[in-house]
Amino acid sequence: MKYKPKSGQHYLGMYTLVLESYFTTKARQKLKKYLKDTVDVTINSSTLRHELDANFFSEDGQIVAFTDRNVLEVQEIIPKKNNPLYSKTNSNYQVIMLKEDGFWRIRHLTRTQLNFDKTRILKKSPLVNDTIILVDNQPFPIKGINYYPKDTPWDLFGDKFNAEVVDQDFHLIKNAGLNTIRIFIPYTDFGKEYVLPEKLEKLRLVMNTAEKVNLKVIVTLFDFYGNYALEDWTFTHRHLEQIVDYLKDHKALLAWDLKNEPDLDFDSRGKSRVTSWLTELVAQTKEIDSIHPITIGWSSPEAAKLLQDQVDFLSFHYYGEISDFKERYKPLKAFQKPVVLQEFGLSSYRGLWAPFGNSEEDQALYYQNFQNILKKESVHFLSWTLYDFTNVPKGVVGSLPWRRAIQKHFGFIRTNGEKKPAFQFISN
Structure with a gap:
């Protein structure tokens, strides 16, 4: 009311x-x-x-x-x-x-x-020990990648879902030396407050395939959601409840990422409203699943300081200059929590819309240099992304052709299935 x-x-x-x-x-x-x-x-x-x-x-x-x-x-x-x-x-x-x-x-x-103001005590995940993430009681350094199939970017669970393609891709990822994937659950496509059984079945198949090849999964919730209004909280709670309860006992599950880049909605929705929604979401998730760690995929190292006392590990995205990375990443070490570089990458697009853009050789050098830094700093990482894409939905980066053209070429593998030079640096 x-x-x-x-x-x-x-x-x-x-x-x-x-x-x-x-x-x-x-x-x-x-x-x-x-x-x-x-x-x-x-x-x-x-x-x-x-x-x-x-x-x-x-x-x-x-x-x-x-x-x-x-x-x-x-x-x-x-x-x-x-x-x-x-x-x-x-x-x-x-x-x-x-x-x-x-x-x-x-x-x-x-x-x-x-x-x-009844305070719910947020218990720390038993799978996190100070700055270490644990799997089977052993330290687990995340070496991963954000995943979409080549032909269905931003639509993993849609009508063209293909379990065989997922199986082939997960074997490829595992054989490349990686151990983790990050996937995205679109709020509306999954049915909002009435989560669709057929979507959950596809999600289960993806998780089972990951378990079969020994890959861990970070599940990112509420993709393409951006309301945050209080009258919507009941609906988002029901959505969260169904998915978390459905997956909480799956062996492939590594962690919950509650929202992708929510700080980008601060200007349009209000910082207080967004962070209040996230704060409640953390508490709700821990009531359902007290075991698996929780994080939030902020768009920058600076934003990753937000709500740091509520999440189990810090996550941020970085598409800036490599030379600035150490300085911007350094303050996050003070929080004595695991820090995950959840997205990073470089487009290899050079063409009509970016005649002075980066070549595939530039992309390979970028990953070679970045992986050296990540190895020395012992940073958990997930790169963006496995494949180049033929099509990028307008809802992702807008309709401007130069933005869409650049977004199509972040992959380690070309659209024809050939590996780009950067593939040799997909894992450090």
Whole structure:
């Protein structure tokens, strides 16, 4: 429910319609009295958890009474000209509903218990020990790559899903000396709050194939999601719950990456709103899976400092100058957590849209030099990406032809399947 009154006035716009939809006539009359002395503030509210116990149901099917326990409610309070504030409550309610005009409406609602700002303790993943990531109780230096099939970039789980192609690619990756892949779960394509069984089946096949060739998987959630509005939190929670619960016991799972480059949404959505959503997401994930580590794929080393006390290891992307890498990476060592260079790479496109772009030889030299640095610094890494692509969806980099042309040539393997010179430096 969203309420946005004007100072000293009774707001009767669309929010009156909300009251009419959910409450009986007598209940609405009482609620309207409470709206007279309001201040100029926007309050958004969403509930993330309910535990219902039925107490009474009338024989004529017109009255129901129930107790709603452990209701986790989040409120976003937006004062005029100020940044949003967030609060959480854990409450119990007693509810009576009447069937009125064919619809169930609330007649009586009483809060019987209220705990403000109940803090959920975030336990550290047992698979992380200081700056070390563990697999089978042994240190596991991540040497990996971000994965999409050659013919279906940004659409691994779509209609053209091919398990044989995935199997061939995973064998190729393993034989190249890598041990980890990073994959992406698109929020909308997977069904939003109603995760599609057929998508989960394809996800299971990918994970099983990775396990078969002894590759670990970092699963990146909420790809192409960018709302973050509080009224959307219930839906994203349901989405998260289904996928994490489905995969949490899979042997190939290495870690959860909650969101790819969320800091790029700060300007359009607001930093406070994005980080608050991520903070809640961390807590929700750990409630479902207390074992596997959690990270966030920030777009730069500087952004990786955000929420560092909540994640199990720090992740960032880097497409800057190699000469600046050490200096920008150095501050992250102070947090005494594993640090993963989650994306890095160089396009080998040189053509009409970039006549002075990098050649395949330039790309090979880039990886040779970068891998030397990563080896000396003992940095976990995942490069971008295995293949060049014939087509890049406009939703990824926009419609500008020079941006799409450059994005098509980050791979270690050409579109015809031939390995580029950089392939010899795919692993250090």
